[in-house]
Amino acid sequence: MRSRPQELKKKLLIIFAALLCFGLAFFFFVVPGQVDGRYNAVFVRPPYGASVKASAIHRDLFIADLHADSLLWKRDLLLRNERGHVGLPRLREGNVALQVFTIVTKVPWGLNIESNSDRSDMITPLAVAERWPARTWGSLKERTLYQAGRLSDFAARSEGRLTPSSQRISPNPKSR
Numbered sequence: 614m615r616s617r618p619q620e621l622k623k624k625l626l627i628i629f630a631a632l633l634c635f636g637l638a639f640f641f642f643v644v645p646g647q648v649d650g651r652y653n654a655v656f657v658r659p660p661y662g663a664s665v666k667a668s669a670i671h672r673d674l675f676i677a678d679l680h681a682d683s684l685l686w687k688r689d690l691l692l693r694n695e696r697g698h699v700g701l702p703r704l705r706e707g708n709v710a711l712q713v714f715t716i717v718t719k720v721p722w723g724l725n726i727e728s729n730s731d732r733s734d735m736i737t738p739l740a741v742a743e744r745w746p747a748r749t750w751g752s753l754k755e756r757t758l759y760q761a762g763r764l765s766d767f768a769a770r771s772e773g774r775l776t777p778s779s780q781r782i783s784p785n786p787k788s789r
Contacts, residue, residue, distance in 0.1 A: 645743045649686045653697040683684045684760040685717050690767050701774055716760045718753040726766035
């Protein structure tokens with residue numbers, strides 16, 4: 614027969630284990646989406662209106678977006694996502710001919726235009742929460758390789774809709 618203190622210890626241990634599991638599940642499955650939604654909110658939802666003349670001009674433009682941090686987030690860029698601004702369906706609908714995907718390796722806490730320290734890093738907790746490989750948690754090089762690999766995987770699965778920059782890009786959007 615167990616003593617009361619042993620039973621109490623066992624109950625406390627079970628409660629602690631349950632709380633720990635809940636906390637970890639929250640960190641790994643809820644927090645990344647919350648952070649993604651906070652930093653990549655879409656404030657005005659479609660449909661977006663444009664005049665017939667503006668639409669005609671837009672169709673003939675070579676549109677380039679030179680900055681997208683989309684590789685940071687756990688999203689499939691080949692699909693239309695609820696969060697974020699860049700994904701293949703939206704790029705095609707927007708007639709984007711050139712999209713530059715940035716590789717983000719380190720971002721200081723309290724990022725500002727005046728002064729930033731290299732002693733802190735917001736990407737490490739994001740990489741852990743999004744379950745990036747452990748090798749990326751402390752290595753800027755591994756973060757670079759991981760994100761480049763994600764982009765390469767998207768290009769390989771895109772059935773030619775995402776073209777690597779090493780291939781010729783036609784200046785005429787109608788030829789795409």
